[in-house]
Amino acid sequence: MKKIIKYVLVDIIQNRIVLIYTLFLLVTSFSVFSLEDNSSKGLLSMLNVSILIVPLVSLVFSTIYVYNSAEFLELLVSQPLPRKKIWLSLYTGLTAALMLAFLVGVGIPLFVYEPGLTAVLMTMSGLFLTAIFVAIALLASVKTRDKAKGIGIAILLWLYFSILFDGLVLFLLFQFADYPLEKWMVGISSLNPVDLTRVMVLLQLDISAMMGYTGAVFKDFFGTDLGRIITGLFLLAWAIIPLWISTRLFHKKDL
Amino acid sequence: MIIATNVSKRFSKLQVLDNISLACNVGECISLIGPNGSGKTTLIKCILGMVMPDSGFITFNGKNILHDWNFRSQIGYMPQIGRYPDNMTIGNLLSMMKDIRNHHGELDEDLVFAFELNSMLQKKMRTLSGGTRQKVSAALAFLFNPNVLILDEPTAGLDPVATEILKEKIIKEKQKGKLIFITSHVLSELDDLVTQVVFMQEGKLVFHKSIEDLREYTGELKLNKAIAKIMVKQTV
Amino acid sequence: MMKSWIIIATIFFWLNGYSKTITVGGKNGISTIKQAIQFSSDGDTIIVHPGRYREGNIVINKSIVLKGIKLPVLDGQHKFELISIKANAVVVDGFKIIHSGVSSMEDMGGIKIYDCRDVVIQNNVLEDTFFGIYTQFGKNCSILNNQLTAISKEEQQSGNGIHCWKSDSMRIIGNTITGHRDGIYFEFVTHSIIWRNYSHGNIRYGLHFMFSNDDAYVSNQFKGNGAGVAVMFSHGVKMFSNRFEDNWGDAAYGLLLKEISDSYIEANVFVKNTSGIYMEGASRVHLFKNLFENNGWAMKIQASCMDIQVEKNNFLGNSFDVSTNGSLVLNSFNGNFWDKYEGYDLNKDKIGDLPYRPVSMYSMIVEKNPPAMLLFRSFITSLLDKTEKILPSITPEGLKDNFPLMKKAF
Numbered sequence: 045m046k047k048i049i050k051y052v053l054v055d056i057i058q059n060r061i062v063l064i065y066t067l068f069l070l071v072t073s074f075s076v077f078s079l080e081d082n083s084s085k086g087l088l089s090m091l092n093v094s095i096l097i098v099p100l101v102s103l104v105f106s107t108i109y110v111y112n113s114a115e116f117l118e119l120l121v122s123q124p125l126p127r128k129k130i131w132l133s134l135y136t137g138l139t140a141a142l143m144l145a146f147l148v149g150v151g152i153p154l155f156v157y158e159p160g161l162t163a164v165l166m167t168m169s170g171l172f173l174t175a176i177f178v179a180i181a182l183l184a185s186v187k188t189r190d191k192a193k194g195i196g197i198a199i200l201l202w203l204y205f206s207i208l209f210d211g212l213v214l215f216l217l218f219q220f221a222d223y224p225l226e227k228w229m230v231g232i233s234s235l236n237p238v239d240l241t242r243v244m245v246l247l248q249l250d251i252s253a254m255m256g257y258t259g260a261v262f263k264d265f266f267g268t269d270l271g272r273i274i275t276g277l278f279l280l281a282w283a284i285i286p287l288w289i290s291t292r293l294f295h296k297k298d299l
Numbered sequence: 300m301i302i303a304t305n306v307s308k309r310f311s312k313l314q315v316l317d318n319i320s321l322a323c324n325v326g327e328c329i330s331l332i333g334p335n336g337s338g339k340t341t342l343i344k345c346i347l348g349m350v351m352p353d354s355g356f357i358t359f360n361g362k363n364i365l366h367d368w369n370f371r372s373q374i375g376y377m378p379q380i381g382r383y384p385d386n387m388t389i390g391n392l393l394s395m396m397k398d399i400r401n402h403h404g405e406l407d408e409d410l411v412f413a414f415e416l417n418s419m420l421q422k423k424m425r426t427l428s429g430g431t432r433q434k435v436s437a438a439l440a441f442l443f444n445p446n447v448l449i450l451d452e453p454t455a456g457l458d459p460v461a462t463e464i465l466k467e468k469i470i471k472e473k474q475k476g477k478l479i480f481i482t483s484h485v486l487s488e489l490d491d492l493v494t495q496v497v498f499m500q501e502g503k504l505v506f507h508k509s510i511e512d513l514r515e516y517t518g519e520l521k522l523n524k525a526i527a528k529i530m531v532k533q534t535v
Numbered sequence: 536m537m538k539s540w541i542i543i544a545t546i547f548f549w550l551n552g553y554s555k556t557i558t559v560g561g562k563n564g565i566s567t568i569k570q571a572i573q574f575s576s577d578g579d580t581i582i583v584h585p586g587r588y589r590e591g592n593i594v595i596n597k598s599i600v601l602k603g604i605k606l607p608v609l610d611g612q613h614k615f616e617l618i619s620i621k622a623n624a625v626v627v628d629g630f631k632i633i634h635s636g637v638s639s640m641e642d643m644g645g646i647k648i649y650d651c652r653d654v655v656i657q658n659n660v661l662e663d664t665f666f667g668i669y670t671q672f673g674k675n676c677s678i679l680n681n682q683l684t685a686i687s688k689e690e691q692q693s694g695n696g697i698h699c700w701k702s703d704s705m706r707i708i709g710n711t712i713t714g715h716r717d718g719i720y721f722e723f724v725t726h727s728i729i730w731r732n733y734s735h736g737n738i739r740y741g742l743h744f745m746f747s748n749d750d751a752y753v754s755n756q757f758k759g760n761g762a763g764v765a766v767m768f769s770h771g772v773k774m775f776s777n778r779f780e781d782n783w784g785d786a787a788y789g790l791l792l793k794e795i796s797d798s799y800i801e802a803n804v805f806v807k808n809t810s811g812i813y814m815e816g817a818s819r820v821h822l823f824k825n826l827f828e829n830n831g832w833a834m835k836i837q838a839s840c841m842d843i844q845v846e847k848n849n850f851l852g853n854s855f856d857v858s859t860n861g862s863l864v865l866n867s868f869n870g871n872f873w874d875k876y877e878g879y880d881l882n883k884d885k886i887g888d889l890p891y892r893p894v895s896m897y898s899m900i901v902e903k904n905p906p907a908m909l910l911f912r913s914f915i916t917s918l919l920d921k922t923e924k925i926l927p928s929i930t931p932e933g934l935k936d937n938f939p940l941m942k943k944a945f
Contacts, residue, residue: 047399058386084829085852088912096914115382121349123399124372210915217904229909239913246912259908260785298310298350 045129045136048120052137055116056109062141065101069093069149077157084249087158087166090150091245094170095238098146099177100202106138106181107198111191118299131294135182135287142174165248169241172276175283176237177202183290186297209236226261234275237282244275300325300447300478306345306355308338315341316352317502323480325446328473328492331482332526333499339482340379342499343451346480347376372400375445379452379482381436383424389435390420393442402443410438413464429456437465441472448472449480466492498526505529560584560607568593568601568609575599577622583607583630591615598622603629606660611635616643617664624653635664637687642694644669645683648676656681666694667715673702678710685714690738695720699727707732717743718760725749732756740765741782744772752777762786763808767793778804779811788813789830795820805830811853814840823847824945832858832898841865845936847944850874854911856893857934860902864933868893872940877924880941891939894930896923 056062072093080086110117113134120130150170154163181198188194213232217225233239247259247266265271301323308316315338323329331339344350346357348364348371356363359370383392393416397406411417414434427435433456440448448469454462469492473479481492496513498505506529508516519525557571558564561584565571569590571581580600587608592615595601599622607630611617614636618627632645645664648654652674659681661667667683670676678697687693696712698720699705705727711734712718718734718741721727729752734741741757744750744766751773757764763782766772772795779789789808790800794816801823805811811830814820816839825848827833833853836843838861845868850856856873870886878889897916900907910916923930 047395051395051399055384055386091912092914113384116384118349118378119383120399122347122371122376122378123396124369125399126368206914207918210910210913214900214907214910214915217907221904225906229906233909239909242913243909262909296351298308299344 045133048125048130048133049137049140052113052134053141055113056137056141059109061105062145065105065142066145066149069097069145070153072097073150073153077153083158087162087249090154090166091242091249093150094146094166094173094245095242096206098170098173099205099238102142102174102177103181103184103198103202104195105142106178107185107194108191109138110134110182110185111194114299121299127295128291131182131291132287135178138182139175139178142178143171146170146174162245162248166245169245169279172279172283173237173241176279176286179283179285179287179290183286183293186290186293205236205238210239213239230262230265234278237279240275240278240282244272301346301357301359301480303342303346303357304355306342306352306357308341308345308350308352314502316345318355319499319502319504320355321497321504321507323478323495325478326473326476327494328469328479329481329495329497330493330522331480331497331499333505337499338502339499340451343376343449343480343482347371347374347449372402372443373446375440375443375448377433377436377440377448377450377453379455380429381432383432383435385423385425387424388421389416389424389427392424392435393420393439396439396442400443404444407441407444408438410434410441410464410468413468414438414461430458430461433457434461437468441468445477447478447480451482453481454483493522496522496526498529554578554580556580556582558582558584560586560588572597572599572601592619593617594619594621595625595627596621598624600626600628601630602626603631603659605629606631608633611645611664613637616645616647618646620646620648620651620654623651625651626655626657627659628655629658631660631662632664633662635666637665637692639691642666642669642698644694644698647671648673652676655679660684662686664694666698667696667712668698669694670699670702670705673699673705675704676702677706677708679706680709681711683710683712683715685716687714688738690716693738695743696734696737699724703727706730713737717741718757719743721745721747721750723747727751728753730754733758735759737761742766744769748772751775756780757782757789759783760787763788763791765791765793766795767791768795770796770798772798774798774800774803776802778806779808780804780806782808784809791815792817792820799823800825804828805833810835813837814843816840818842820844821846825849826851827856828852831855835859836866837861838863843867844869846870847940848872849943849945850893851943855895855898858898858902859894859931859934862931864931866934868934868936870938870940870944871936872942872944873936876939876941878939885941887939887941889939890935890937892924892927892930892935894934895920896929899929 076089077086121127151167154167180201184197184201185194188197233243243262244266247263266275303319303321306316306319333339341350345352364370416434416438453465469479493510495509497507513525514520517525517528519528557575557579559568559571559581564584567590568583568588572595575581575597577598583603585605585607587610589610589612609617609630609632611634613634617632617635627646635645636643644666645661646656647669650672654676656668657679661683663686668678683696685693693716695717696715696719697707697710701723703725705724707719707729708731710732713736715737716739718737719729721744724747727750732755735758737760739761741760742764746768748769749771754776756778758780760782764779782789787809789805789811792814796818798820803825805827807829809831811827811833813835815837819842822845828851830853832855833850834857836859838859843866848871850873873891873893876887876891878887880887896919
């Protein structure tokens with residue numbers, strides 16, 4: 045397995061996209077932190093980077109990469125290697141490369157400009173989002189044979205997690221405005237890893253006071269150690285479940 | 300050695316393999332022939348475990364291949380169209396394959412030298428011509444001294460010199476008592492290799508005969524003529 | 536002319552001659568303050584030397600000066616109100632007053648002024664008192680340069696720092712108050728000034744102000760109080776050059792205005808408050824040259840407000856500039872600087888050519904449906920805001936600054 049991961053990693057690093065992604069993140073981070081005179085605003089801008097750019101790049105890059113590695117996968121599958129290992133190695137290689145890019149591009153600037161618990165939490169959430177969206181991308185690409193369709197699905201998924209889901213939540217909030225929905229919202233937000241990480245980081249930035257009663261309910265949940273553990277488990281589930289399904293599908297896939 | 304039992308496979312509406320049963324033994328050189336789209340490649344991929352049959356099962360040395368991935372270490376596979384990661388050089392590819400195969404026995408690099416691949420190890424896969432890729436595929440198939448060789452259209456795209464080299468190599472391996480499985484639609488080139496013929500049409504296995512039986516049955520010496528005769532008999 | 540001066544001087548010396556100084560503590564002093572007060576008469580001065588005095592409740596019923604040297608300690612042993620002032624023109628100066636009693640029946644203070652005038656309380660240190668300095672029916676009293684620190688954590692267990700009830704013409708100047716329920720509490724207090732006080736870390740409000748008309752508070756600092764500052768049910772209030780800072784919490788406001796009218800809010804600074812100013816039922820309030828920086832909401836103006844004029848203020852780095860809960864707007868915004876303004880100034884008159892709408896669509900949504908705050912900083916909300924800016928539909932039409940400044944107002 046290590047060997048396959050090594051080859052996947054080497055291949056991704058030779059592919060310049062990840063390098064460009066790293067540079068893009070680096071430039072963004074440094075410009076955000078040096079332009080914003082207010083540090084918490086800088087953190088908020090970085091939050092936007094992690095919840096928009098990271099899922100987008102993770103999804104689209106991974107999907108394209110899987111399609112472009114069809115030959116490689118075919119070659120590996122005809123070799124005496126278990127498919128599960130091949131697939132998990134592909135996942136690990138992709139995730140590791142993108143995580144590394146995030147760590148260098150966002151993690152390091154964060155720790156240079158804003159060392160502290162918030163930086164740790166934001167880096168963690170970026171890493172989680174990478175792991176989650178690579179898993180989702182793998183699931184999308186194993187389900188569809190056609191490359192164009194697969195990339196389309198990846199972009200749609202990104203739209204769903206970044207915009208449509210929140211639109212839906214807003215719609216629900218107004219439909220059920222007469223009911224106390226705060227507690228339900230905790231559950232609903234866990235249906236979207238992007239929301240989950242955003243809320244968690246915002247609470248860390250002490251925006252909870254602005255969130256009124258909802259914020260209080262959220263803080264009661266997400267602000268506690270138990271809440272953080274549960275959130276972490278949820279995020280982990282968001283990575284593991286798609287990965288598990290995609291592994292099963294790949295196991296039966298005709299190449 | 301390889302036994303397929305009632306293997307069927309359907310790609311959406313197309314029945315690619317229809318209830319195919321086949322037994323192959325050590326020392327045989329089987330030619331799998333049939334028109335384009337008759338399911339030859341799919342059958343091979345089923346045997347390799349790259350395509351999952353909808354029903355039926357395949358055993359390799361008595362073990363169901365579904366539950367045992369390691370049987371592939373005994374197979375050398377040369378695909379119809381060799382597709383390899385673009386960024387790799389021939390050298391990278393060879394060393395990667397050696398790396399992941401974890402092969403302990405002796406390596407068979409005859410073809411690497413015969414095809415002069417060793418002189419172009421630095422070339423990237425995406426710059427190679429179709430023929431050179433085939434050479435790479437062939438070299439890889441034989442590299443680990445496997446007991447079973449599965450060659451999917453091995454001579455397609457190869458120049459006559461290379462074809463001759465490959466043929467000699469196949470004969471050499473056959474003499475070592477290996478099971479060799481060849482698909483081809485160009486029949487004449489295989490005449491002097493083959494011991495058994497499997498003929499497929501529209502996903503069905505039409506017949507599986509030894510070459511002697513076939514000659515006796517049709518009275519033809521040349522394989523392609525014998526097959527042509529059979530096809531005529533079938534259609535009549 | 537000369538003659539009348541001589542008469543005045545003579546009267547002065549005569550009076551002075553009859554006033555005496557009594558010493559408590561030290562080498563030759565009387566041992567208790569209570570005895571000293573007994574011996575004294577109006578106009579006398581009692582000097583108290585350093586020491587710890589446990590005398591229970593000291594009642595000052597004569598117009599005397601009670602002066603401590605090097606902060607003598609009056610200890611109430613958690614049982615008593617320490618000083619009760621029941622005569623006019625009393626001066627209490629330079630004591631350290633600790634451990635007053637706590638009672639839910641009566642408001643025990645460290646120092647309490649009962650129905651008298653011209654009292655001066657200055658340079659005292661109060662620690663662990665229930666109420667700090669308490670005035671009822673006081674008139675023309677001064678409370679100067681005292682330091683009040685309470686240690687109770689719970690609202691019920693804690694009284695107010697400087698508490699004035701039904702008083703008039705008070706001067707509350709230069710005090711530092713921390714840890715009390717409300718730092719400074721005014722109820723039915725008129726014509727008074729609160730100047731240069733520092734009220735921080737109080738459990739509820741830094742300043743709590745009700746039914747108190749025609750007062751001014753100037754150059755005070757209110758920082759990190761549980762709920763900020765509340766000014767309610769009053770008119771004619773002037774608030775100048777105060778600083779409202781770090782009042783951050785669920786129900787914390789830099790400044791809460793409720794039923795306030797004919798008032799002026801000028802040159803104040805609102806920094807890092809959940810809501811800089813929250814207004815409800817306010818009318819004819821003029822906001823001029825204030826700075827709102829890094830607040831959650833700079834201003835929340837409920838629809839019940841009218842004739843609020845917001846002019847020449849700076850709005851910098853607030854999450855939301857203004858929010859409101861209705862569509863009817865009877866307030867005016869003119870010539871403010873908004874850092875979120877994206878317009879242009881073609882004729883170079885330093886005034887943006889397009890009006891600025893300080894109410895974002897998302898803030899309207901949140902106002903109507905608070906749980907929507909869940910979507911704070913999500914992509915969809917910024918998308919909504921951008922759309923709304925191009926095609927206003929939900930945000931109140933009238934709520935806009937027609938003359939937004941291109942550069943900071945001051």
